[in-house]
Amino acid sequence: MAESGLNMSRRIRRTPYTDSAEAHGVRGFSVVNHMLLPKAYAPSVEEDYWHLRTHVQIWDVAVQRQVQITGPDAARLVQLMTPRDLRRARVGQCLYVPLIDEHAGMLNDPVLLKLADDKFWLSIADSDILLWAKGLAVGMGLDVAITEPDVSPLAIQGPKAEALMTDLFGSAIAALGHFEYGIFDVLGTSQVIARSGYSKQGGYEIYLEGGHLGADLWDVIWQAGQGYEITPGCPNLIERIEGGLMSYGNEFTRANNPLECGFAPLCHLGNEVEYIGRTALQNIAANGPVQMLRGIKFGGGRTPPCGKPFPVTARDGRPLGQITSGIFSPRLDCNVGMSMIAAGHWDIGTELLVHTPDGIARDGVIAALPF
Amino acid sequence: MAESGLNMSRRIRRTPYTDSAEAHGVRGFSVVNHMLLPKAYAPSVEEDYWHLRTHVQIWDVAVQRQVQITGPDAARLVQLMTPRDLRRARVGQCLYVPLIDEHAGMLNDPVLLKLADDKFWLSIADSDILLWAKGLAVGMGLDVAITEPDVSPLAIQGPKAEALMTDLFGSAIAALGHFEYGIFDVLGTSQVIARSGYSKQGGYEIYLEGGHLGADLWDVIWQAGQGYEITPGCPNLIERIEGGLMSYGNEFTRANNPLECGFAPLCHLGNEVEYIGRTALQNIAANGPVQMLRGIKFGGGRTPPCGKPFPVTARDGRPLGQITSGIFSPRLDCNVGMSMIAAGHWDIGTELLVHTPDGIARDGVIAALPF
Numbered sequence: 064m065a066e067s068g069l070n071m072s073r074r075i076r077r078t079p080y081t082d083s084a085e086a087h088g089v090r091g092f093s094v095v096n097h098m099l100l101p102k103a104y105a106p107s108v109e110e111d112y113w114h115l116r117t118h119v120q121i122w123d124v125a126v127q128r129q130v131q132i133t134g135p136d137a138a139r140l141v142q143l144m145t146p147r148d149l150r151r152a153r154v155g156q157c158l159y160v161p162l163i164d165e166h167a168g169m170l171n172d173p174v175l176l177k178l179a180d181d182k183f184w185l186s187i188a189d190s191d192i193l194l195w196a197k198g199l200a201v202g203m204g205l206d207v208a209i210t211e212p213d214v215s216p217l218a219i220q221g222p223k224a225e226a227l228m229t230d231l232f233g234s235a236i237a238a239l240g241h242f243e244y245g246i247f248d249v250l251g252t253s254q255v256i257a258r259s260g261y262s263k264q265g266g267y268e269i270y271l272e273g274g275h276l277g278a279d280l281w282d283v284i285w286q287a288g289q290g291y292e293i294t295p296g297c298p299n300l301i302e303r304i305e306g307g308l309m310s311y312g313n314e315f316t317r318a319n320n321p322l323e324c325g326f327a328p329l330c331h332l333g334n335e336v337e338y339i340g341r342t343a344l345q346n347i348a349a350n351g352p353v354q355m356l357r358g359i360k361f362g363g364g365r366t367p368p369c370g371k372p373f374p375v376t377a378r379d380g381r382p383l384g385q386i387t388s389g390i391f392s393p394r395l396d397c398n399v400g401m402s403m404i405a406a407g408h409w410d411i412g413t414e415l416l417v418h419t420p421d422g423i424a425r426d427g428v429i430a431a432l433p434f
Numbered sequence: 435m436a437e438s439g440l441n442m443s444r445r446i447r448r449t450p451y452t453d454s455a456e457a458h459g460v461r462g463f464s465v466v467n468h469m470l471l472p473k474a475y476a477p478s479v480e481e482d483y484w485h486l487r488t489h490v491q492i493w494d495v496a497v498q499r500q501v502q503i504t505g506p507d508a509a510r511l512v513q514l515m516t517p518r519d520l521r522r523a524r525v526g527q528c529l530y531v532p533l534i535d536e537h538a539g540m541l542n543d544p545v546l547l548k549l550a551d552d553k554f555w556l557s558i559a560d561s562d563i564l565l566w567a568k569g570l571a572v573g574m575g576l577d578v579a580i581t582e583p584d585v586s587p588l589a590i591q592g593p594k595a596e597a598l599m600t601d602l603f604g605s606a607i608a609a610l611g612h613f614e615y616g617i618f619d620v621l622g623t624s625q626v627i628a629r630s631g632y633s634k635q636g637g638y639e640i641y642l643e644g645g646h647l648g649a650d651l652w653d654v655i656w657q658a659g660q661g662y663e664i665t666p667g668c669p670n671l672i673e674r675i676e677g678g679l680m681s682y683g684n685e686f687t688r689a690n691n692p693l694e695c696g697f698a699p700l701c702h703l704g705n706e707v708e709y710i711g712r713t714a715l716q717n718i719a720a721n722g723p724v725q726m727l728r729g730i731k732f733g734g735g736r737t738p739p740c741g742k743p744f745p746v747t748a749r750d751g752r753p754l755g756q757i758t759s760g761i762f763s764p765r766l767d768c769n770v771g772m773s774m775i776a777a778g779h780w781d782i783g784t785e786l787l788v789h790t791p792d793g794i795a796r797d798g799v800i801a802a803l804p805f
Contacts, residue, residue, distance in 0.1 A: 071741030073758045074560060074683030075465070094446070094465040097560065097683060165572050170565065189445060189468065191562035194541065198569015201536050201710055312445030312468060339572055370442035387444045 078125035079215045079277025087295040095126035095189045101297045109393050112301040119223035120296030121284050125215035130185040130193045134207040137181045143338050148331035152177050157242040157257050161321040167343035168317040188311035213274050220266035223291040231287050261298045263306035300390050304399050307432030313387045314401050323352040354403040358432040361417040363425030365391040366398040374418045375402050383408050449496035450586045450648025458666040466497035466560045472668045480764050483672040490594035491667030492655050496586035501556040501564045505578040508552045514709050519702035523548050528613040528628050532692040538714035539688040559682035584645050591637035594662040599638050602658050632669045634677035671761050675770050678803030684758045685772050694723040725774040729803040732788040734796030736762040737769040745789045746773050754779050
């Protein structure tokens with residue numbers, strides 16, 4: 064893997080699908096949760112974008128590690144970690160949950176799977192939430208077990224995903240609602256499959272338990288996908304930004320609170336639900352957030368890659384924010400990006416300037432998310 | 435940075451020295467603590483190895499992030515996190531400290547700097563120890579502040595480091611003992627400089643506080659190094675293995691306890707010192723560790739890269755361990771590696787087999803660390 068540019072070592076873990084990804088010509092990796100995330104296969108991100116919107120793709124998203132919390136105090140600990148009201152959470156449901164610290168700073172934005180009243184998975188973005196959960200549990204003396212099980216999500220994404228998955232797993236898979244999961248027979252084992260994924264094109268995530276089954280599962284999906292023009296893929300930057308799908312570490316960090324991330328509908332601000340950071344979050348809500356995540360459309364020709372954030376200013380030069388993910392959208396025929404925007408400037412339609420590293424000040428406008 | 439193979443984005447953070455590293459021709463990066471670590475500059479790891487042993491190098495090791503713990507309960511929290519007895523730790527000292535969880539599993543192996551009785555830095559390897567420390571503090575209601583300050587270590591390594599640093603900072607820098615630090619004037623600011631580093635060739639680490647000074651500091655070192663044949667560098671795999679310097683995530687993980695890592699001299703097993711995981715560690719000590727980290731010399735010609743661990747067996751095929759870091763040493767004229775080795779087989783001189791992915795079963799022998 065010399066072309067990946069990474070020092071391949073045990074520290075940056077391979078996934079149960081890495082061999083398959085390599086066999087299918089993966090062109091380099093990123094690193095999430097100390098694990099390899101395929102970065103690209105197709106000749107260009109734009110070809111990959113059109114394919115994802117038209118057909119179906121198989122994605123190695125095993126980097127979405129599960130933090131498993133079980134035991135008598137599991138439900139209490141999970142609720143302590145998020146401002147989302149989990150009192151009516153039910154088995155079979157996936158819940159997108161902001162995780163915050165005592166200052167209401169964002170620590171992660173996982174999908175929560177309630178597997179039983181005393182068993183939960185947090186399917187995490189890029190931070191060691193297992194250490195946060197363990198620290199809280201040890202510090203509070205909670206009766207829980209916190210582990211990283213041998214579970215490696217494989218995503219099937221795109222408009223043909225439902226047909227492909229129905230071929231393999233029957234009509235029950237088509238009956239799953241968005242962000243619902245069921246238990247299905249996969250290679251003779253019982254596995255969690257959810258209607259979810261890191262795209263807006265529809266699809267599923269198979270939470271494969273048992274890494275030794277990875278190559279076989281990939282092959283089964285691949286064979287079934289031949290009639291649907293399946294390709295190997297990975298989260299697509301154009302599609303992700305157009306869909307308003309944020310990325311922890313990019314659009315928001317521990318320096319951001321969930322309200323400015325747009326997670327207000329997921330935050331219970333009353334005193335009935337006890338969670339860490341509640342007082343801090345209530346204070347932020349009372350004063351009103353000082354910035355808010357927004358979409359930005361901007362011109363000036365194709366933007367260079369957004370390896371470093373692009374400063375965003377008012378037309379008079381006043382700093383308003385920074386674009387943390389940005390790229391050219393061939394469908395919208397303009398550049399699209401996401402940025403926290405200072406209060407007073409975040410209304411849809413507000414005009415501003417985006418400063419790219421090629422020295423161009425580009426005309427931009429606040430847009431709704433998703434684009 | 436197309437050649438790096440990484441999706442450059444805000445999530446994988448640049449350091450205050452990344453621009454300088456790129457200007458000096460860095461050939462790709464690894465990722466540690468969500469941040470870029472230069473991977474190679476020189477034409478080969480062997481040329482780099484000989485240079486490091488002969489001259490002096492400048493390394494961007496800003497990935498060694500500091501977890502800063504301050505406040506009335508800071509000393510208590512730091513002691514709770516490590517089995518090392520810190521009762522006699524003093525300001526001015528650097529201490530290598532295993533961090534363990536409630537099961538005595540390794541969480542990290544940072545260098546601890548005691549900056550004051552109520553102020554500590556943990557200079558960490560690749561895991562989010564800030565979240566562990568915060569979880570404990572919130573869970574226990576400790577009166578501490580836990581932050582990641584704007585501190586980015588720059589390492590000056592190699593036998594000529596002392597002369598170079600004396601030119602810049604005076605004879606006080608030569609008077610520093612191993613794993614001692616002092617406060618020095620750097621670019622008109624007061625900065626921590628320690629005699630330490632991730633090599634066995636001698637040298638210093640400048641804990642630069644203030645990322646805006648990064649490029650200037652690099653330039654000052656670079657200019658002063660011209661008379662010492664300075665080159666840009668990074669931790670060298672040959673030198674690291676020969677020196678027995680372990681890497682968290684490679685040689686050991688949360689599945690390992692500090693005794694089998696060889697950290698027994700750093701573990702206080704009595705009841706006078708209170709720390710998390712003490713009971714678990716006492717039990718392991720009472721029963722004796724079931725494996726122990728060892729060096730292995732092995733032949734069969736130059737080993738392929740150790741991207742996946744190499745199984746290690748007895749001559750009769752019984753599994754004994756796995757080499758987690760391994761490479762050819764041009765100085766020792768054989769391959770060298772590190773592996774946990776099962777009890778009964780870890781004596782120096784024990785013969786065994788190393789199975790590399792090219793299908794060769796190579797003759798090996800247990801060796802002392804460092805080689």
